[in-house]
């Protein structure tokens with residue numbers, strides 16, 4: 001199938017909506033749209049950040065996942081207690097692949113699971129005493145921890161425990177930051193509110209810690225990397241570029257990050273914001289309170305990296321600007337053979353994406369650098385401002401789907417026949433069994449990093465490896481081969 | 495009375511951001527727009543209208559409270 005026209009895409013949406021009952025159809029139709037890059041504001045054509053319909057398959061997470069899993073979890077030298085029953089923490093343990101350096105269990109705790117393991121009696125009589133005891137035990141067993149966070153699971157909000165009081169008391173007792181986070185899973189419509197709550201907890205309990213203390217030696221080139229979770233080493237691949245152009249990276253939020261870095265962030269000159277969705281709140285706060293400007297950047301694919309490096313450099317003096325040019329020149333030369341090798345193998349292939357916070361729009365440039373085209377994109381938990389930013393990146397008449405349901409996604413794929421799908425583990429096997437090449441774009445499918453120039457080389461290799469894998473023409477049993485061959489011929493003739 | 499964060503964007507316009515409402519629009523018209531008297535009835539790029547008691551123009555970014563005007 002060639003590129004679809006606006007009418008065709010609209011017709012496709014209508015066709016897919018057909019099976020829903022009246023009310024559901026009305027509701028879902030607001031979340032599916034045909035892209036029009038000329039529009040400034042997405043709310044004219046797509047609705048987002050609304051409660052998912054009961055009865056459909058959604059892949060959203062909960063507020064606890066947004067706070068514990070995304071924002072706080074990667075802070076490696078703090079211990080994050082999953083406060084409540086054991087399951088929420090245990091089943092999400094170590095799944096996000098945010099790499100860090102350190103010795104787990106001694107001075108870093110990233111892949112461990114700490115939980116208060118609520119039992120019936122804790123629900124009936126309250127869990128505050130248990131939490132108090134638990135925090136003392138943690139500090140005894142893991143004395144090198146630099147702080148503790150209490151990540152509330154659903155029951156905590158339901159039974160009304162006072163975790164703030166315990167946090168204050170234990171914080172004094174241990175003279176370490178103890179941070180209560182009210183991220184009960186039932187809050188909000190998706191993990192997105194969890195990000196916000198986590199940001200607010202950082203603001204209220206961490207950020208001001210060194211306001212009176214000027215002992216930190218600053219330089220005019222201090223920056224913080226905000227919203228990079230170091231999936232497969234992403235933040236490291238980004239950091240090297242920034243350092244090469246002459247900047248000093250004071251803090252990484254929060255991949256491979258520490259509480260000390262967080263506390264020092266108010267001293268930097270510029271905040272570099274990668275994942276806008278999960279950390280714009282704290283960046284806005286720092287701009288207001290400390291006068292630190294923030295700038296969004298995109299480190300996927302040489303084109304966008306060069307653009308971003310120049311944009312970042314524009315906030316600094318000529319030495320940094322020259323540094324940026326030097327970095328771009330050096331790596332552009334390195335990227336040429338990569339593109340020369342993979343572009344011919346990937347040229348013209350069409351991709352559909354359905355991911356989380358920033359990737360549906362940020363990775364478009366990287367695909368385009370390889371001659372590929374993104375024909376459909378959507379966010380699990382995006383807001384209007386995410387779609388505002390996405391619509392400009394996507395081609396005219398491409399498909400947008402917000403909080404897409406399992407059924408809709410499958411139907412879209414059947415009709416649009418993309419050459420590659422990028423989404424999460426829950427979609428992976430459905431589409432692979434349908435015979436469509438698939439990459440997990442949350443965890444980089446156990447590969448990575450994909451950020452930065454080094455990351456792009458890996459990205460290109462992975463896309464080629466997936467798309468041109470010989471397994472895709474072995475989808476039919478050998479004895480059905482002739483039939484399949486005929487079918488294929490029929491399809492290409494049509 | 496939503497709490498609104500005002501900031502200047504790259505093009506020098508004032509953006510009007512309400513986190514709770516997922517609203518990020520620019521201000522297209524201000525009743526009073528001088529450093530000493532600023533505010534009054536304002537209109538956003540999506541057409542909605544808000545009101546703030548005229549005051550000195552604040553230093554951006556800043557969080558202030560606005561009244562929503564019923565239309």
Ligand code: SF4
Pocket residue numbers: 062063064065088152153154155184185186
């Ligand atoms: S919704 Fe509640 S019970 Fe479920 S994982 Fe989230 S915090 Fe745990």
